[in-house]
Each structure stands twice: as C-alpha cells, then as structure tokens.
Amino acid sequence: MTSDKPYAPAADQNRAPILAQLREQFLVHGRVLEIGAGTGQHAAHFAAALPHLDWYPSDVAENLPGVEAWRRDAALPNLRPPLELDVLRDAWPEGPFEYVYSANTVHIMHWPAVEALFAGVARVLAPGGLFALYGPFAHDGSHTAESNARFDQMLRAQDPGMGVRDRADLDVLATAAGLESAAVIDLPANNQILLWRRE
Numbered sequence: 001m002t003s004d005k006p007y008a009p010a011a012d013q014n015r016a017p018i019l020a021q022l023r024e025q026f027l028v029h030g031r032v033l034e035i036g037a038g039t040g041q042h043a044a045h046f047a048a049a050l051p052h053l054d055w056y057p058s059d060v061a062e063n064l065p066g067v068e069a070w071r072r073d074a075a076l077p078n079l080r081p082p083l084e085l086d087v088l089r090d091a092w093p094e095g096p097f098e099y100v101y102s103a104n105t106v107h108i109m110h111w112p113a114v115e116a117l118f119a120g121v122a123r124v125l126a127p128g129g130l131f132a133l134y135g136p137f138a139h140d141g142s143h144t145a146e147s148n149a150r151f152d153q154m155l156r157a158q159d160p161g162m163g164v165r166d167r168a169d170l171d172v173l174a175t176a177a178g179l180e181s182a183a184v185i186d187l188p189a190n191n192q193i194l195l196w197r198r199e
Contacts, residue, residue: 004065004066004069005039005040005066005069005070005073006038006039006040006066006069007039007041008038008039008041010104011038011039011041011042012041013189014103014134014187014188014189014191015041015042015045015046017187017188018042018046018103018134018187018193019045019046019049019050021132021185021187021193022046022050022101022132023049023050025130025132025183025195026050026053026098026099026130026132028052028098029052029053029098030053030054030097030098030099030126030129031053031054031056031096031097031098031099032046032053032054032055032056032097032098032099032100032101033056033058033093033095033097033099033100033101033124034055034056034057034058034100034101034102035058035059035085035087035100035101035102035105035117035121036058036059036102036103036104036105036108037057037058037059037063037067037082038059038063038067038103038104039063039066039067039070040057040063040066040067040068040069040070040071040082041070042103043055043057043067043070043071043079043082044070044071044073044074044076044079046101047074047076047078047079048074048076048079050078051076051078053078053099054078054080055078055079055080056080056083056093056097057071057079057080057082057083058082058083058084058085058093059082059084059085060084060085060086061084061086064082064084067082068081068082087109087113087116087117087120088112088113088116092120092123092124093124094124095123095124095125095126096124096125096126096127096129097124097125097126097129098125098126098129098130099125099129099130099131099132100121100124100125100129100130100131100132101131101132101134102117102131102132102133102134103133103134103135104134104135105117105133105135106133106135106165106170107135107136107151107152107155107162107163107164107165108155108162109162110161110162111161114165114170114173115173118170118173118174118176118177118179119173119177121177121179122177122178122179122198125179125198126198127198127199128197128198129197129198130182130195130196130197130198131174131179131195131196131197131198132193132194132195133170133193133194133195133196134187134191134192134193134194135164135191135192136148136151136152136164136190136191136192137164137165137166137167137170137192137194138152138164138165138166138167139166139167139168140166140167140168141166141168143164144190144192145190147189147190148164148190151164152164167184167194170194174196178198178199179196179197179198179199180196180197180199181194181195181196182195182196182197183195
C-alpha cells in the first residue's frame with residue numbers, strides 16, 4: 001500500500017458482508033455510481049470482485065486524490081476515474097446508471113443533502129435500477145441497537161445536523177423521488193442495506 005492511499009479499518013471490516021449482498025442484487029451488467037467513496041477502498045475491492053460492473057466512484061473534491069490512489073494501484077479496467085460530486089452543489093454525472101451505491105453517508109450529511117441525494121439518485125438511475133444504501137438506521141423512531149443510539153448521540157454532539165436516520169424518513173424521500181422500497185437487509189455490527197428500485 002503506497003503512502004498516499006488513505007485507509008479506514010471499518011472499510012475492510014464491512015466489505016465482505018456488503019459484497020455478499022451486492023453479488024445477489026447487482027446481477028446484470030451495467031454501471032454503478034458510488035456516492036461518497038471516501039478512501040476508495042470499497043471501490044477498488046468491489047470493482048475487482050464484480051467485473052461485470054463498471055464502477056464510478058464519486059466524492060467531494062478533497063477526497064478524490066485518495067480514491068484515485070486506490071484506483072491507480074488496483075489497475076482495473078472497470079474502475080473508472082473518480083468523479084467530483086457534492087450532492088448539493090455539483091452537477092451530477094450523466095446517467096443512466098443501473099445501480100447507485102452509498103455507504104455510511106446519510107448520517108454524516110445534513111438533511112438538505114440527504115434530500116438532494118435521493119432526488120439526484122432518482123434522476124440518474126435507469127428505470128428498474130437499484131439504489132443500495134448501507135449504514136446504521138433507526139426504525140419508526142427507535143434505534144435498532146444500543147450501540148447505534150450511542151453513535152447517534154456522539155454524532156449530534158459533534159454536529160447537530162448529523163445523526164442516524166430513520167428508515168421511515170428515508171422512505172418518504174424515496175417515494176417522493178419515484179423510488180420504491182425493494183428490501184431491508186440486516187448486516188453485522190447493527191448495520192443494514194436499504195434497497196430502493198426506480199419505478
């Protein structure tokens with residue numbers, strides 16, 4: 001690993017269970033837009049494991065050099081150069097994408113950005129395309145685990161605009177954008193993948 005490659009231990013810890021689900025859901029050949037690629041570790045790992053998909057990582061400008069470092073070292077034909085995307089400010093890449101994937105983003109984003117995320121995903125998804133969102137989520141006003149409640153408190157103490165989001169609130173945004181709930185998949189460490197399909 002070269003020194004300019006950022007590294008997040010959590011990305012290595014959660015990649016196997018996430019990949020197992022992506023193998024079952026992202027079945028047909030197509031393009032994947034990853035929103036909030038972070039370090040770039042997921043993009044490199046998933047593109048290597050899913051060669052039938054063209055993977056387009058995106059993130060805010062300051063994270064792109066790290067994503068590019070992972071892409072460069074991976075040297076995969078289906079891992080595309082990272083795209084600059086602030087969901088509130090930047091023009092979204094031209095679709096359609098068969099899939100959109102995002103991990104551990106909506107609890108960091110302020111609510112207007114979460115709204116912009118769902119609206120943008122609906123614009124770039126192909127008809128019948130899937131949006132997979134990974135992270136910790138509350139359900140009907142209650143946290144699914146004490147660890148998630150503590151995490152939520154920590155986030156809100158750090159920045160009141162952040163916090164673990166409730167699935168019901170996300171479903172409202174999805175429905176308004178023309179996305180329908182397709183699955184709720186439980187994963188280790190009290191996380192889930194929420195799946196929506198574009199109508």
